[in-house]
Amino acid sequence: MKRLQQAIPALIPLVVVTAAAEFAVRQGLVRAYLVPAPSSVLQAMIESRQELLSALLTTSLSALLGFLLSTVAGTTIAVFLASSRAIQRAFYPYAVFFQTVPIIAIAPLLVIWFGYGTRTVVASAFVVSIFPVIANTLSGILSTDPALRDLFRLYGASTPVTLFKLRFPAALPQILTGLRVASGLAVIGAIVGEFIGGQGLGSVVDIARTQQRVDKVFAAVLLASVLGLTLFGLINLISYLTLRRWHASEQ
Amino acid sequence: MQPSGGVALDLKGVRRVFENRLAVIENLHLAVEAGEFLAILGPSGCGKSTLLRLIARLAEPDAGSIHIEPETQFQTAFVFQDAHLLPWRTVLDNAALPLELMGVARDERHGRARTALEQVSLLEAADRYPAQLSGGMRMRASLARALVTNPRLLLLDEPFAALDEITRFRLDTQLRELWRQRGMTVIFVTHSISEAAFLANRAVVLARRQGRIKLDRRLELPAERGNELRTSPELGREMRLLLAAMEEE
Ligand SMILES: Nc1ncnc2c1ncn2[C@@H]1O[C@H](COP(=O)(O)OP(=O)(O)O)[C@@H](O)[C@H]1O
Numbered sequence: 344m345k346r347l348q349q350a351i352p353a354l355i356p357l358v359v360v361t362a363a364a365e366f367a368v369r370q371g372l373v374r375a376y377l378v379p380a381p382s383s384v385l386q387a388m389i390e391s392r393q394e395l396l397s398a399l400l401t402t403s404l405s406a407l408l409g410f411l412l413s414t415v416a417g418t419t420i421a422v423f424l425a426s427s428r429a430i431q432r433a434f435y436p437y438a439v440f441f442q443t444v445p446i447i448a449i450a451p452l453l454v455i456w457f458g459y460g461t462r463t464v465v466a467s468a469f470v471v472s473i474f475p476v477i478a479n480t481l482s483g484i485l486s487t488d489p490a491l492r493d494l495f496r497l498y499g500a501s502t503p504v505t506l507f508k509l510r511f512p513a514a515l516p517q518i519l520t521g522l523r524v525a526s527g528l529a530v531i532g533a534i535v536g537e538f539i540g541g542q543g544l545g546s547v548v549d550i551a552r553t554q555q556r557v558d559k560v561f562a563a564v565l566l567a568s569v570l571g572l573t574l575f576g577l578i579n580l581i582s583y584l585t586l587r588r589w590h591a592s593e594q
Numbered sequence: 595m596q597p598s599g600g601v602a603l604d605l606k607g608v609r610r611v612f613e614n615r616l617a618v619i620e621n622l623h624l625a626v627e628a629g630e631f632l633a634i635l636g637p638s639g640c641g642k643s644t645l646l647r648l649i650a651r652l653a654e655p656d657a658g659s660i661h662i663e664p665e666t667q668f669q670t671a672f673v674f675q676d677a678h679l680l681p682w683r684t685v686l687d688n689a690a691l692p693l694e695l696m697g698v699a700r701d702e703r704h705g706r707a708r709t710a711l712e713q714v715s716l717l718e719a720a721d722r723y724p725a726q727l728s729g730g731m732r733m734r735a736s737l738a739r740a741l742v743t744n745p746r747l748l749l750l751d752e753p754f755a756a757l758d759e760i761t762r763f764r765l766d767t768q769l770r771e772l773w774r775q776r777g778m779t780v781i782f783v784t785h786s787i788s789e790a791a792f793l794a795n796r797a798v799v800l801a802r803r804q805g806r807i808k809l810d811r812r813l814e815l816p817a818e819r820g821n822e823l824r825t826s827p828e829l830g831r832e833m834r835l836l837l838a839a840m841e842e843e
């Protein structure tokens with residue numbers, strides 16, 4: 344109930360903007376082929392619900408798969424980079440470089456490598472979302488409390504034991520921050536991949552664009568945002584469940 | 595369980611330098627008897643923590659030698675300035691951590707961790723998480739973690755500095771009691787003159803530069819130390835001597 348009350352301020356702009364848009368389009372202040380009336384977006388959603396829902400499902404699976412791949416590969420790479428200063432100096436610059444390559448530029452390359460279809464879309468989601476996982480995990484692992492490192496050494500803990508019992512759990516808040524960023528990027532990556540070589544919401548947007556169906560474009564974009572928000576919320580929930588004991592002030 | 599009793603230390607000509615700098619510790623000689631309670635005082639930055647890490651064998655001296663007699667694995671425990679507990683573990687699992695790292699089976703280490711928690715009067719908080727404890731309780735959990743292995747050498751690096759005075763007094767008394775029961779060797783680093791005088795049997799004052807020993811004094815105080823000692827003339831006399839040594843250049 345309290346939560347609901349807290350959500351009300353955020354709902355006000357939504358209601359106001361939606362109402363204003365509806366009014367503006369109906370009065371002919373804005374051309375309907377540029378910005379659709381919210382009511383027609385809703386209508387498009389209902390009319391094409393079959394197509395949109397199956398597109399949403401396709402995009403969700405690809406984004407999720409790409410995100411899971413970046414989580415696993417990203418943390419593994421971060422552990423590898425953290426293993427020695429020399430390895431870090433040798434490889435980290437490439438990770439940074441990799442991040443600066445725009446996905447839209449390499450997406451065609453992915454199509455050449457993986458063909459049209461899910462594999463390209465997953466690869467695209469993976470490529471754009473792995474860097475924040477690497478960067479955050481690495482910085483988390485490297486900032487382990489020196490006193491605790493001393494403590495583990497004092498009792499003869501090996502490097503893997505120290506990694507799994509100290510460095511990794513201690514880095515969890517930072518790792519989760521990386522995953523939060525990565526989840527949003529994975530959705531973007533999946534949609535970009537679908538523009539060029541796949542099905543799902545990205546291709547719905549692309550096709551609707553050629554048909555000048557702005558209402559359908561908006562409907563698909565709206566669903567993509569919902570997907571992004573859902574993933575984000577999921578990571579927040581996992582964060583809350585795993586970290587609440589760290590900060591618990593109640594008994 | 596390991597045999598109790600303390601270890602003797604003999605530091606000869608110890609030197610420690612960090613890259614491109616003056617030596618933090620230069621030609622330090624210090625002998626510590628088994629079972630002694632030694633306080634080390636000195637201005638901040640004079641090398642006290644560096645010295646403790648050398649004694650704990652967490653770092654190597656650049657010259658000289660540190661002899662510990664007898665020396666066995668896992669006989670040393672370290673308590674840091676802040677509790678440094680693992681926030682994702684309960685108090686019990688924090689206290690059991692050293693045993694876990696040493697490979698002691700779960701049931702045994704939990705039993706021993708409970709004993710250690712009982713000794714610092716924290717058993718009732720065994721299932722809580724560090725975030726649910728007060729500063730003093732966290733420090734006691736940290737102390738239990740150090741005691742759980744029955745160390746023969748206990749090193750403490752300004753352990754109670756961040757606590758309020760009453761909590762510190764209680765912990766001082768508790769620590770001294772534990773030392774008397776176990777006969778381990780304790781080296782207690784502090785910048786509090788009153789704490790050093792109250793706790794220790796012997797106090798060493800280090801100079802600001804190169805860890806030179808300015809004063810090495812056996813304190814003339816009774817073995818039994820209650821709170822009434824804190825305001826006594828005897829303690830005052832010892833504190834004046836330590837203070838004079840700290841102030842002299
Ligand atoms: N790992 C290190 N690298 C470089 N300098 C260090 C390192 N550790 C300590 N020092 C320096 O050595 C001096 C003594 O430090 P420390 O032993 O921590 O002093 P204290 O514990 O007495 O305050 C300080 O000047 C500190 O900056």
Ligand SMILES: [Mg+2]
Binds near residue numbers: 642643644751
């Ligand atoms: Mg220090």
